[in-house]
Amino acid sequence: MTYKTEDLASKIKQARDRAGLSQRDLSAQSGITQAHISQIESGKLNPGLATVVDIGRALDMELVLIPKRLMPAVNSLIDTGPTRRGLSPETGGAALQKISRGERLVIKQKHLYGPSVELDRMAEYLQFLKRVSLRPDEIDTIVDVIDTLNTHQASPQSNEIVKDAVRRLQQLRNRVARGEAAEPRSAYSLDEDDDA
Secondary structure, three states, rough: OHHHHHHHHHHHHHHHHHHHOOOOHHHHHHHHHHHHHHHHHOOOOOOHHHHHHHHHHOOOOOOOOOOOHHHHHHHHHHOHHHHOOOOHHHHHHHHHHHHHHHHHHHHHHHHOOOHHHHHHHHHHHHHHHOOOOOHHHHHHHHHHHHHHHOOOOOOOHHHHHHHHHHHHHHHHHHHHHHHOOOOOOOOOOOOOOOOO
């Protein structure tokens, strides 16, 4: 069995276990025999594409081809562990409340000034940020953006405030999607002990 097949077999078994299905249950839902599923999971059989698609759909999953350069963004959205789960009331209640406040402000701004590309983008970024976990510094950025927007929502400079808010949320969204630190790190560093 090749590494690729072994990895696929492992992922199928893990997904089946997470779904709480036996091989027989998966067989009934996918239309693939239980013996076939057993052979796939044990690595004795390389499944065809149609079989993988049928098993995936039975497990409420889809097979998708994604450009390699987008994988960091996709991985940040996939629940791969506790570091990138979406916000929940228990772990991110304050952030969820602030994001909800931001969404209401976007609706209010559209009502006051009409629809705009900036407000649509802000709504999109807030939706994204609700679905991922956020570090305290990232939550602070959202709080600052929403508080500033709230303070200046009906002022003459509101248009520039919205543009700045959108820029900051876009930068935050991009950092979160790429898994980058808030501050860029130097590609090299010089130690004080270096003679060169």
